[in-house]
Amino acid sequence: MRNTTMPNLTLILALILTCGTTAVADNWNHWRGDNGNGVSTNATPPTEWRSTKNVKWKVRIPGQGSGSPIIWEDKVYVVSGVPASTDRVTAAVPAPSAQVPNQQSDRQRKGQGRSRSRGRGGAPLQVLKFTVFCFDRATGRQLWKNVASEAKPHENTHSTNTFAAASPCTDGQHLYASFGSRGLYCCTMDGKLVWKRDDLGKIQTRNSFGEGSSPTLVNDRIIVPWDHEGQFSISALNKATGKTIWKTERDEPTCWAIPLVIERDGKQQVIMNGQTNARAYDLETGKELCRCGGQTERPVASAVADGELVYIGSGHKGSFLAAFRPDGHGNVEGTDNVVWTIDHDTPDIASPLLSSGRLYFHKAKRGVLTCVDAATGKPHFGPERVTGLDTIYASSIAANGHVFLTARNGTTVVIKDSDTLEIVSTNSVGETVDATPAPVDNELFICGAEHLFCISGS
Numbered sequence: 001m002r003n004t005t006m007p008n009l010t011l012i013l014a015l016i017l018t019c020g021t022t023a024v025a026d027n028w029n030h031w032r033g034d035n036g037n038g039v040s041t042n043a044t045p046p047t048e049w050r051s052t053k054n055v056k057w058k059v060r061i062p063g064q065g066s067g068s069p070i071i072w073e074d075k076v077y078v079v080s081g082v083p084a085s086t087d088r089v090t091a092a093v094p095a096p097s098a099q100v101p102n103q104q105s106d107r108q109r110k111g112q113g114r115s116r117s118r119g120r121g122g123a124p125l126q127v128l129k130f131t132v133f134c135f136d137r138a139t140g141r142q143l144w145k146n147v148a149s150e151a152k153p154h155e156n157t158h159s160t161n162t163f164a165a166a167s168p169c170t171d172g173q174h175l176y177a178s179f180g181s182r183g184l185y186c187c188t189m190d191g192k193l194v195w196k197r198d199d200l201g202k203i204q205t206r207n208s209f210g211e212g213s214s215p216t217l218v219n220d221r222i223i224v225p226w227d228h229e230g231q232f233s234i235s236a237l238n239k240a241t242g243k244t245i246w247k248t249e250r251d252e253p254t255c256w257a258i259p260l261v262i263e264r265d266g267k268q269q270v271i272m273n274g275q276t277n278a279r280a281y282d283l284e285t286g287k288e289l290c291r292c293g294g295q296t297e298r299p300v301a302s303a304v305a306d307g308e309l310v311y312i313g314s315g316h317k318g319s320f321l322a323a324f325r326p327d328g329h330g331n332v333e334g335t336d337n338v339v340w341t342i343d344h345d346t347p348d349i350a351s352p353l354l355s356s357g358r359l360y361f362h363k364a365k366r367g368v369l370t371c372v373d374a375a376t377g378k379p380h381f382g383p384e385r386v387t388g389l390d391t392i393y394a395s396s397i398a399a400n401g402h403v404f405l406t407a408r409n410g411t412t413v414v415i416k417d418s419d420t421l422e423i424v425s426t427n428s429v430g431e432t433v434d435a436t437p438a439p440v441d442n443e444l445f446i447c448g449a450e451h452l453f454c455i456s457g458s
Helices: 005-020
Strands: 055-060 070-072 075-083 092-094 128-136 142-151 174-178 184-188 193-197 216-218 221-226 233-238 244-249 260-264 267-272 278-282 288-292 310-314 320-324 338-342 353-355 358-362 368-373 379-385 397-399 402-406 411-416 423-428 438-440 443-447 451-456
Touching (some): 070 438, 075 451, 142 184, 142 193, 216 260, 233 267
Antiparallel strands (some): 055 092, 055 451, 070 075, 075 128, 128 142, 174 184, 184 193, 216 221, 221 233, 233 244, 260 267, 267 278, 320 338, 353 358, 358 368, 411 423, 438 443
8 A cells, every 4th residue: 555644744744834934936126126117027915905904014114214125035125314313223013013094194194294304494404324224024023234324414305305215226145225425335135235335426406305316236237327416427336346337427407217227129228317308328338329308397207118118207397208219319309219209197206107018107296197008108098086195206016917006195096907997995004105115926015104014915
């Protein structure tokens, strides 16, 4: 008689281990994922959460930061500017004790929230510890923190901005965190400093609106945007050493967009938005390849792209959205390289989302949504106001056939990723959210003004 005890025991143990642990199969290594379009092809995060449902844990983040969380395997990384006088250790709160209100308090709705030490409105600036935090993905426990720099900012920032607004990125071997004028830092995955570049200069932003452009990691280099009211440029640094590979001067004032790397005809290009032009650069040399004019004032939204077209837009003091082929020369505005344009209801701060051949975008900073066919620019729906959404800073993301729309009031409305507007759920974490959420496996990570939340379906 064949002995089936061991195979059955092995199967049972495997099932127990599978059910009792969170399978970690994917990463979210950049502000809007690996492709920069805000889409996860593998994640299956919950589409509904509240204080007693699907909130696995939340942990308080000291100080203030509006950079998005990134996830690599079993760890979550965020950045913050922590007042030197109030630094403290954080502790995670498991879901049963995590009281996440469905609605904000009157105080929050009035925009007061908690006291934020940002040197706003002429208030005295204070010394901040520009810090990278690492948390255990399963429990929310703080594993380590690294104070990259301790300094007093040289200028104020906008009332809705922070001094740690850029998102980190990683290749799984090293973690890269930009604090703008305070420098760019590379550390190991356990927080040990490898190199730093604190000699890049001081950014002078328009109207002291503050800094916020994140670097982009690709191949052996890290792309650093530097658009401000001083000497503007875009650079590629060696990711292993921090040394400059190339630096290209730009004729662009303050811009908060983030570089997007695409491949065209076997070569990689860096796409960077700008007030005078959106431009394409050769990744290897930094040479400008082409540019597309038509933008409005002080663009913030970053480009998205597919295999054929690049989509760029802006929505402050005007409206402009365009789809262009990045294979022309000089200014392609008004040429056949520009496939279509839209002159109304275009995005301001939140970047457009490109998913399943559809382009989603908000009107200016409002909760008014439009969805168009990416190839033609023809509307599927909108502009249509989405109930529950107010001011929009976070960019939309897509996963598992759904689109997640997040507003500053902490509300995330989940809709179907489809040609028609179909609302699935309306959810809230009960505090301000400016950072773009990160979907990984069956989890969604949301970084609010006070806490990092792990929303989980397991």
